[in-house]
Amino acid sequence: MFFTYLRRELRRRRKAALVVASGLALGIALVIVVSSVSAGMEQAQGKVLQSLYGLGTDMTVTKAAEPPEEGDAEGGRPRFQFDAKDGGSGEEQSTDRVMVQGFQTLSSSTVTKVGEQQGVAGAVGGLSLNVVKVNGQFTQGEIPPGQGGPGGSQGRVQGGGADFEVNSYTVYGTDVTNLAIGPLTSSTIGKGRTFRSSETDAKVAVVDESYAKEKDLALGDTVTISGTKFEIVGIATPDSGDAAANLYIPLEQAQTLSGSKDKVTTVYVQVTDSQRIDAVKSTIQQNISGTTVTTSADLADTVSGSLSTASSLAANVGKWLSIAVLVAAFLVAGLLTMSAVSRRVREFGTLKALGWKSGRVTRQVVGEAVVNGLAGGVLGIALGLAGAYAVTAVSPTLQAQIGATGGTAGPGGMGGPVRQSASQAIEVALTAPISLTTIGTAVGLAVAGGLIAGAFGGWRASRLRPADALRRVE
Structure with a gap:
């Protein structure tokens, strides 16, 4: 009896059910897109970090920096010494x-x-x-012919040098x-x-x-x-x-x-x-x-550029936007369900007059709302998957600028070999992977949306009395 009545009422109120489901679907789709883009940001950042310290490395350990001792030349500039060689002019060293x-x-x-x-x-x-x-080589200087001084003194040496x-x-x-x-x-x-x-x-x-x-x-x-x-x-x-x-x-x-x-x-x-x-x-x-212990999270703080900006937007603006849209969708679904119950005063009043208890009427309303929520969830998942696929298909390119983490870590980031420059720009393609966790979250939101809408409608339905059916003419 419950499912028969539920199916008949949903079919009879298709437009209202579609409006409620669509509102929930938009909120759920936005959550899926933001979650998948955030996951793509993490993957992109992971590629950037992997290029610095390698796959499988979670942290590095280096020696803590110490002030150089006075007179210690080990950390100074390199010194090169060349031995003088007989007849070595032009000889490569x-x-x-x-x-x-x-x-x-x-x-x-x-x-x-x-x-x-x-x-x-x-x-x-x-x-x-x-x-x-x-x-390179040293070249010996020479005295030009005829420039020898009196008494065997030599003239000025010209030419020579080092290359x-x-x-x-x-x-x-x-x-x-x-x-x-x-x-x-x-x-x-x-x-x-x-x-x-x-x-x-x-x-x-x-x-x-x-x-x-x-x-x-x-x-x-x-x-x-x-x-x-x-x-x-x-x-x-x-x-x-x-x-x-x-x-x-x-x-x-x-x-x-x-x-x-x-x-x-x-x-x-x-x-x-x-x-x-x-x-x-x-x-x-x-x-x-x-x-000094440096983790990938420490190194991630040095990533700047469009990847960092987009990641911040997805993590902050996207998250709060998703929450705001979900709250709005849940409230709209609840208000629409409560409004629909108000238009069915005569119907529910008559059912109560025929012996339906308030709990049965409430369960009927909640059941319809949950089905609307699940329908919105299916539609929202489809829209979310389409949005994530579009992001992956376009694969916008983001740029990450890698800087040094500090004095001990050097330009290499997590204590790895120092790079040839203090910073480097890396381009990565953004994707929007969908995980089972994201799909599960979407289904949970759909059920939650239906229950919230049903709670609004059930509360309104539970307050109806059989006498109300006699006061309302549809």
Whole structure:
């Protein structure tokens, strides 16, 4: 009896039901679009951050900054010395200076300590280096003929000088036994292969694609770093943005070249649960003194540009707009349902005179409102999916400007290898992914809208008396 009457009344009042359902649908569709765009913003920001610290890295640990000691020349400008050579005029001379880049070093034992902390799934160390290569030649000056002075004195020496070229590039010492964490994971090996776990001390290298093109390097070629030759076994292409380094070599080789035995600049950390990142950060800071812990959330604060602006709009303006539209839709649905009940005074009064209890009348009104809400939910989900698909199809391009996070982290953000510039612009395409959670939220809103509208109408229906049917003429 309940469903028969419900079906008949909904069919008889199709227009009113469509108005209520449409109002709810607009609010639900807006929620879906805003939620999907916000999720797309998070994905886009994730791509930007991944280009800096690599896939799978939740935080990095570096040594806390310390003021340089007086007279300490280690952190100063590099010094180059050339030996005088007999008959060396015009002879080419070359020297390399391999320096730890941007950070103070941590003991390799710190990697083990970090890995033992509660909530840490994995930790690997890395050593970021900067290599400055100077090569060129000295030219000896000469005294022009006929300019010798009296008594064998010499005239003024003319010509001569020095012509040197200075090149610098970045090298990253990576732990080849665990390649699932760290900056190299932000690149895809386009040619050749990555490191093997057995190559902990091998003279092999993976080169960034852009650097390989600049220096005309190919698979099988060798590169010389401070007199040591490394064979190129792979060419890496960054997934987005700039590469973490120009060259990647095994960590032990990087430590040997820089004279930093058992030292690392960065510990890359992966946590067991992404919801516990802040707790793990606090644990590491508390148990391992003298370190700075940087999370992806800290790095996200340095992202600016249109991506940051759009993300703020979606998170703030979009959220409050969705709430305002939903509240308005629920109120309108409730008022329309209550108005519809008022127009059915004679009907409900007659039903009560025939023996219907107030609770049965109320349940009938609430049932109709819930069905209207579900219909609005279906329509809203369809509109929301269409809107999200349109955003994904258009894929507007957003720009993210990456800046430094501070003195210790350097331009590389989360303690990773320092980039070649203090900031960089990365373009990412915006998508609007739809998750099951979003669909579930939409269904919940549809039911909630129907219940709220039914509550308004049920309250009005419960106040009707059989005598009211005799006072109303339709």
